[in-house]
Amino acid sequence: MQDVWPTVRAERQALIADLQGLSEPQWETPSLCAGWSVHDVLAHIVASAKTSKLGFGWEFARAGFDFDRFTANGVARERGVRPAETLDRLRAVLDRTVSPPAPADSRLVEMVVHGEDIRRPLGITRAYPQDAVADALRLQIRTSEGFGGGRELVAGLTLVADDADFTTGSGPEVRGPLLALLLTASGREVATAELGGSGAETVRERLASSTY
Structure with missing residues (x-):
């Protein structure tokens, strides 16, 4: 099985580089995820990067085994008061290699699809591997x-x-x-x-x- 983590790290790093110069209004741009801003999707990426198998079980139970609530809780937890704070949280997990209970390639889905959820509405393009x-x-x-x-x-x-x-x-x-x-x-x-x-x-x- 391919080791996905070098690619995941590179995609986290690329996303940080693309977002660090955004204006405050740009952060509130609606993403491709219905009801979420660009800032919200970034917070979700941070929450996913921090979620281990054990942590997933604990947080999922706290959300009443409701996946939508679980996801919303993660966004609320990791969304900083200012976007720069959320971006710093992504920098802090750049090398993190834990995952929820899902196939390893789900981490590639996370970074590429959510990367596009953010980039496309902002007019940013990326050539993914x-x-x-x-x-x-x-x-x-x-x-x-x-x-x-x-x-x-x-x-x-x-x-x-x-x-x-x-x-x-x-x-x-x-x-x-x-x-x-x-x-x-x-x-x-x-x-x-x-x-x-x-x-x-x-x-x-x-x-x-x-x-x-």
Whole structure:
């Protein structure tokens, strides 16, 4: 199994570099996560970076085994009074290598997808490592929608990256940039505009009626 942590560290570092010059209004820009600002998503990334398997069990129980409440509690806990404080908290966990009870590649999903949740609304672009994006996508298409994945979204379809050597599935083709495929499989409708192929409209329709 690939050691994801060097990539996770590099992505944390890249996000810090991209965000350290933001203005106060930019921090309150709505992210791609409904109801969350850019600042909120950063706080969530910090909370996830601090959450071990044992810590997850404890905090999940405190949230009444409600995943949405658990996530909201993490954002509230790690969101500093000022964005610079939250950014410092990410710097403090730069080298941290603990994870909630989930596959290791979920840490790649965390950093790439949430990285785009922040960057896209701000007009910031990043060239992510293609291997990391591909591994994250492989995990997302195995993961059910209820756990934040896209298994139901892409069932019966073939995903084809037009900028990488990546093809998976069977059925009508959904073709586009590897990152757009990952974001779509993670429930981000904005990325479906970059997709083509005979199966693209099916994905759009499924996503529009999903619970994301």
